[in-house]
Amino acid sequence: MRHQGLVPGEIRAATEESDTRGVRAECGESDAFMDTGRAPLWQEEPAVRRRMADPVRTAAVRAVIIVALTLIQAMVAFLCTLAGSWFAFPAVLGTVASTVVATWAVLDVWVTRQVWVQRNGVRSQPSSTARELRRERRRARRRQRRASREDPSRIDRAAA
Template identity: 60%
Template structure:
């Protein structure tokens, strides 16, 4: 009951679940993908509207929209690739012989000493 009244009066309430942030390279790839997707949607809309009006810009805008769709597809795949690369290099992998696990173990040992 107290949490509900406290949350109603506050502008910002912390989430109790404690979800971790995405790693910086993955977040950068996600932001890049969202920006490219928004430009692609705008290009597709302009291509559609110029096609309806039979404008001379219809063909170039359609070509630009198709190219932007290919680039947007790659940018979405880039998120997945970047996430996998980050996990292999910096994440914890279940195999004990993994270089990512050894690197993490060394960093943890250095943090304990410091």
């Protein structure tokens, strides 16, 4: 089998397809055997929400990691306090500091998102209703301008 003009992924797919065809033929299986009439186990569904912007996603990942570490640190401080360990006091101080940092990280996600939206805007398409209303307003303005060019006295009467 020649693989001229195919990219690596296509070569692998073509090779796998020929391999499975050969195995089926050896076992006496056909394509009808593979069609069981059941729904496939995995179905692709379109994403409901758009992907976050890169800076916002980076800040969110950082915030999740910091919050997770803060929660672990708080649990260690709590368990050390229950056990009466000498490490309880430094752990509690560290937890308080980490809570401040975690709060800052979560606020950073919010601020980064607001800044990104302000700089790049929300990319949305207007609904057909809004588009149609704008077209109607444009048509009315054009008619009014055309009428004002043809008969200037008409505008004075319309305004009065």
